[in-house]
Amino acid sequence: MAGRFARSNTMLGLAALAAAIVLFPILIPNPYYLNVANIIGLNTIIVVGLNLLIGFAGQISLGHAAFYGLGAYFSGILTVTYQVSPWLAMAIAVAVTAAVALLIGIPTLKLHGHYLVMATLGFNLIVNIVIVQWDQLTGGPSGFPGIPSLSVGQWAFDSDMKMYFLIWSVAFIAILVALNLVASRAGRGLRALHGSEVAAACLGVRIKSYKVKVFILSAVYASLAGSLHAHYLGFISPKTFDVFFSIELVTMVIVGGMGSIWGVLFGTSFLTSLPNVLHFFDEYKDIFYGLIFVLILIFLPEGVVVALRNKVLAKRESRQRRGSEAEAEEAVQPAVAAIEPSHGSGDIGGRTRRLAAEPILGIRDLHMSFGGLTALAKVSFEVPTGSVTALIGPNGAGKTTMINLISGIYRPYGGTIRFRQNQITGLRPYRLAEMGLTRTFQNVQIFDNMTVLENVMVGMHAGTHNEFFRSMFRLPGFKKEEDLIEQKAWEMLTFFSLEDKAHAPAASLSFGQQKRLEMARALVPSPSIVLLDEPVAGLNMTESLAIASLIDRMRSQGVSVLLVEHDMNLVMGVSDRVVVLNYGRKIAEGTPQEVQEDKQVQSAYLGSVA
Amino acid sequence: MAQFIVSGLTTGSIYALIALGFCIIHNATGIVNFTQVDFVSLGGLMMYTFLLGMGLPLVLAFAVAVLVVAGVGALVERFAIRPAKSRAVIILIFITIGVSILMRGTFKILWGKNQMALPHFSSESPLIIFRAAVLPQSLWILSITLIVVILLHLFFTRTRVGKAMRATSFNSRAAALMGVNVNRMIQFSFALSGALGAVAGIIIVPITTLSYDIGVMLGLKGFAAAVLGGYGNSVGAVIGGLTLGVLESLGAGMISSAYKDVIAFTILVAVLFVKPSGILGYGEKERV
Numbered sequence: 001m002a003g004r005f006a007r008s009n010t011m012l013g014l015a016a017l018a019a020a021i022v023l024f025p026i027l028i029p030n031p032y033y034l035n036v037a038n039i040i041g042l043n044t045i046i047v048v049g050l051n052l053l054i055g056f057a058g059q060i061s062l063g064h065a066a067f068y069g070l071g072a073y074f075s076g077i078l079t080v081t082y083q084v085s086p087w088l089a090m091a092i093a094v095a096v097t098a099a100v101a102l103l104i105g106i107p108t109l110k111l112h113g114h115y116l117v118m119a120t121l122g123f124n125l126i127v128n129i130v131i132v133q134w135d136q137l138t139g140g141p142s143g144f145p146g147i148p149s150l151s152v153g154q155w156a157f158d159s160d161m162k163m164y165f166l167i168w169s170v171a172f173i174a175i176l177v178a179l180n181l182v183a184s185r186a187g188r189g190l191r192a193l194h195g196s197e198v199a200a201a202c203l204g205v206r207i208k209s210y211k212v213k214v215f216i217l218s219a220v221y222a223s224l225a226g227s228l229h230a231h232y233l234g235f236i237s238p239k240t241f242d243v244f245f246s247i248e249l250v251t252m253v254i255v256g257g258m259g260s261i262w263g264v265l266f267g268t269s270f271l272t273s274l275p276n277v278l279h280f281f282d283e284y285k286d287i288f289y290g291l292i293f294v295l296i297l298i299f300l301p302e303g304v305v306v307a308l309r310n311k312v313l314a315k316r317e318s319r320q321r322r323g324s325e326a327e328a329e330e331a332v333q334p335a336v337a338a339i340e341p342s343h344g345s346g347d348i349g350g351r352t353r354r355l356a357a358e359p360i361l362g363i364r365d366l367h368m369s370f371g372g373l374t375a376l377a378k379v380s381f382e383v384p385t386g387s388v389t390a391l392i393g394p395n396g397a398g399k400t401t402m403i404n405l406i407s408g409i410y411r412p413y414g415g416t417i418r419f420r421q422n423q424i425t426g427l428r429p430y431r432l433a434e435m436g437l438t439r440t441f442q443n444v445q446i447f448d449n450m451t452v453l454e455n456v457m458v459g460m461h462a463g464t465h466n467e468f469f470r471s472m473f474r475l476p477g478f479k480k481e482e483d484l485i486e487q488k489a490w491e492m493l494t495f496f497s498l499e500d501k502a503h504a505p506a507a508s509l510s511f512g513q514q515k516r517l518e519m520a521r522a523l524v525p526s527p528s529i530v531l532l533d534e535p536v537a538g539l540n541m542t543e544s545l546a547i548a549s550l551i552d553r554m555r556s557q558g559v560s561v562l563l564v565e566h567d568m569n570l571v572m573g574v575s576d577r578v579v580v581l582n583y584g585r586k587i588a589e590g591t592p593q594e595v596q597e598d599k600q601v602q603s604a605y606l607g608s609v610a
Numbered sequence: 611m612a613q614f615i616v617s618g619l620t621t622g623s624i625y626a627l628i629a630l631g632f633c634i635i636h637n638a639t640g641i642v643n644f645t646q647v648d649f650v651s652l653g654g655l656m657m658y659t660f661l662l663g664m665g666l667p668l669v670l671a672f673a674v675a676v677l678v679v680a681g682v683g684a685l686v687e688r689f690a691i692r693p694a695k696s697r698a699v700i701i702l703i704f705i706t707i708g709v710s711i712l713m714r715g716t717f718k719i720l721w722g723k724n725q726m727a728l729p730h731f732s733s734e735s736p737l738i739i740f741r742a743a744v745l746p747q748s749l750w751i752l753s754i755t756l757i758v759v760i761l762l763h764l765f766f767t768r769t770r771v772g773k774a775m776r777a778t779s780f781n782s783r784a785a786a787l788m789g790v791n792v793n794r795m796i797q798f799s800f801a802l803s804g805a806l807g808a809v810a811g812i813i814i815v816p817i818t819t820l821s822y823d824i825g826v827m828l829g830l831k832g833f834a835a836a837v838l839g840g841y842g843n844s845v846g847a848v849i850g851g852l853t854l855g856v857l858e859s860l861g862a863g864m865i866s867s868a869y870k871d872v873i874a875f876t877i878l879v880a881v882l883f884v885k886p887s888g889i890l891g892y893g894e895k896e897r898v
Contacts, residue, residue, distance in 0.1 A: 060700060107882075107883040108879075108882075108883075110886055111882060111886045112886075114636075114642055114837060114841050115837060115841070115882055115886055115887070115888070117642065117703075118833065118834060118837040118878070118882070119878075119879050119882050121830070122834065122875035122876075122878050122879045123875075123879065125830070125871060125872075125875050126871075126872050126875050126876060126879075129869065129871050129872045130872065133868045133869060133872075243830075247707055250704070251704060251707070251708075254700070254701070254704055258700075283718070283719055284715070284719065285715075286711060286712070286714060286715025286718065287712055287715035287716055287719070289711060289715070290708050290709065290710075290711035290712030290713075290714075290715055291708075291712055293708035293711065294690055294705055294708035294709055294712060297694070297696075297701055297704055297705045297708060298690065298693055298694045298695065298705060299695060300695075301694065301695050301696030301698065301701045302696070
């Protein structure tokens with residue numbers, strides 16, 4: 001299995017890194033290079049954290065030099081001015097920085113794009129100016145000297161070599177922890193919200209909390225590096241922690257390759273040593289630095305390491321393709337693999353089709369408008385448990401608005417939505433996912449930045465529990481749940497005949513496959529109801545038929561379906577009940593037969609014959 | 611009080627001009643162009659060279675300096691933005707950061723690290739208006755800014771090129787289908803932003819000092835002003851610039867001038883927290 005293969009690759013990478021760390025000072029005992037290596041190590045710690053934020057969660061921060069500075073100054077001031085033990089000071093620095101990141105993060109991460117950049121940049125400027133101005137405490141612009149070395153008992157980390165091993169041990173652990181996080185439920189949640197926030201939320205990812213958590217984590221990484229920096233150099237000055245350094249840090253992430261932990265090592269080593277290498281260009285060094293930087297971004301925008309990796313992968317793939325040219329066209333008809341709906345909500349376990357008295361979804365007087373435009377006017381209808389209920393109507397009738405209201409993306413202006421016994425009006429999408437309500441999207445919202453398998457694994461987010469801490473440190477219980485998630489995802493891929501694409505990037509699928517992938521992702525957590533928003537729009541006849549039979553089989557396994565669709569063959573063939581909307585009002589409801597004979601429906605679709 | 615407002619409006623005008631430059635490029639490309647910062651420096655530096663180095667008359671030096679910087683703006687687009695293989699916003703933004711480093715490195719070599727000074731446009735003795743001492747240069751700054759804003763408005767609403775640029779910013783594909791040369795428009799917006807930055811640099815430098823990186827702080831404040839006003843909104847940029855300038859000046863006067871920049875950015879961050887899309891920005895609603 002390729003998953004295992006990737007894992008062994010990671011182990012190999014870590015072993016190589018460990019060997020390189022040990023061998024470097026033996027092979028190159030030059031103190032100057034050792035000093036550069038230490039700075040690279042410190043930067044690596046920060047950039048690994050920053051890459052989690054930027055490369056995986058997709059949030060840009062131009063303020064991380066400030067967190068680095070907070071770590072350094074807290075360590076410095078606490079140990080020198082207040083005689084606190086360095087290790088305790090380091091812990092306090094981490095705690096304070098985490099608290100600051102929490103305070104900054106909650107409002108800031110609500111912002112998008114340029115606003116987020118500006119807010120973090122502003123934060124960095126403020127911290128920097130405060131450090132410069134509050135000179136009684138910080139020493140002001142001339143810096144803060146005399147910070148003691150770290151020590152354990154009598155043994156002090158008082159040489160470049162000793163600090164080298166300390167810094168790189170921390171960097172190694174930082175990388176290990178980050179790799180653990182990335183390959184976990186929490187890590188997939190982060191990448192999913194980068195790919196599509198709406199889709200991630202509808203699968204149970206707590207968007208806001210995830211963003212804040214990863215922001216805090218990256219700040220903690222920076223703070224740790226800051227404390228080490230203070231104790232290593234013994235002297236800190238505000239210049240080190242200004243906005244330009246924040247920019248440089250982000251540059252290291254980009255040059256190495258966003259979303260690649262190994263890329264970080266390259267980006268950091270390259271850009272940290274570059275000014276030293278360019279030293280003999282003297283006053284021209286800024287020009288060369290800028291030029292190299294710009295050229296990389298223009299011609300290798302995915303980052304040097306990622307670009308190389310893609311090249312190698314592409315070569316390997318083309319070799320494989322030549323080997324299996326004869327392989328048959330992909331079967332459209334889904335494999336008839338039995339899949340047992342289990343777990344999650346109790347009452348769907350393998351039950352045969354039966355319309356229970358209690359509706360699974362009850363919509364009452366739902367009202368919604370945008371600006372002055374009424375999208376839905378007091379619409380009421382029910383979805384009987386275990387049924388396929390279709391919601392149809394001409395364009396602009398309010399169907400997608402209805403789906404968005406039910407799945408919690410919009411909040412209705414009036415009316416109530418009941419899901420089984422519960423009032424769910426206005427609940428957030430992730431809550432609904434946890435309760436067993438999932439959906440697909442009219443314009444597919446797959447996570448382009450992940451593989452097909454990973455996309456489906458994100459589907460298991462609701463109802464599973466491996467959070468940041470357990471993932472980062474691989475605590476007991478982690479492996480068991482992770483295996484379960486992967487196993488369920490494979491079953492679902494097989495059910496939707498996507499198993500041979502499992503490790504392909506989701507973006508490489510055809511449109512029809514993407515639609516199926518989205519359904520697989522919505523179905524994998526064994527929901528009690530799935531909302532399908534135009535599942536066959538844009539598909540050809542065979543693909544539509546395949547989807548129809550899939551919907552049929554969902555129902556036979558006890559999953560209720562609310563279907564929005566324009567394709568009347570599908571609607572009339574597969575639905576138990578049909579609800580018709582026109583201009584935001586319900587104009588008819590009944591069996592497919594009844595609805596087809598309804599005069600109002602006919603006139604809404606064909607124009608009145610009167 | 612009146613004193614603080616006048617000086618606030620003066621620096622606020624500069625922020626407004628720079629913010630307009632940020633907006634124009636944002637509307638054309640969706641990116642933040644950090645070389646805007648260096649357009650400001652380069653404006654001042656070119657003015658120094660043409661006015662003091664080559665002895666051109668004031669008006670001519672002004673015009674030539676603006677044109678040169680506009681040309682540099684067009685070159686930045688042609689050689690750094692257009693050939694980029696990725697259209698991802700973050701990559702393009704960091705390309706402009708890289709070019710900015712490159713430009714500053716070049717300026718440092720060409721003009722050196724020393725502080726320079728430019729003469730005021732007219733007399734240096736302050737006039738007393740409403741009990742506030744006002745430098746004639748402040749009046750120059752305010753009136754030139756006003757003229758530039760009016761010209762810009764006329765350009766965007768009355769001229770063919772201006773309308774084509776607006777069309778490009780609303781929907782570049784539709785504009786292309788209507789026969790607008792989108793690449794040319796993007797290049798033009800870089801040139802225009804260059805010119806705006808240059809004007810800002812040229813008129814402010816006489817009352818500050820001149821150095822190869824004078825535009826950095828001014829430029830960041832200009833960026834802040836653009837964000838404050840609602841990024842991409844030109845009326846917002848002007849309002850944002852003036853608001854930031856006045857609040858900063860009042861804060862510096864009443865609290866502490868050492869924390870002037872802290873005050874400016876705290877106001878900015880506070881406004882963003884209350885209204886994340888800026889003063890005149892519209893909330894973006896994701897369509898699903």
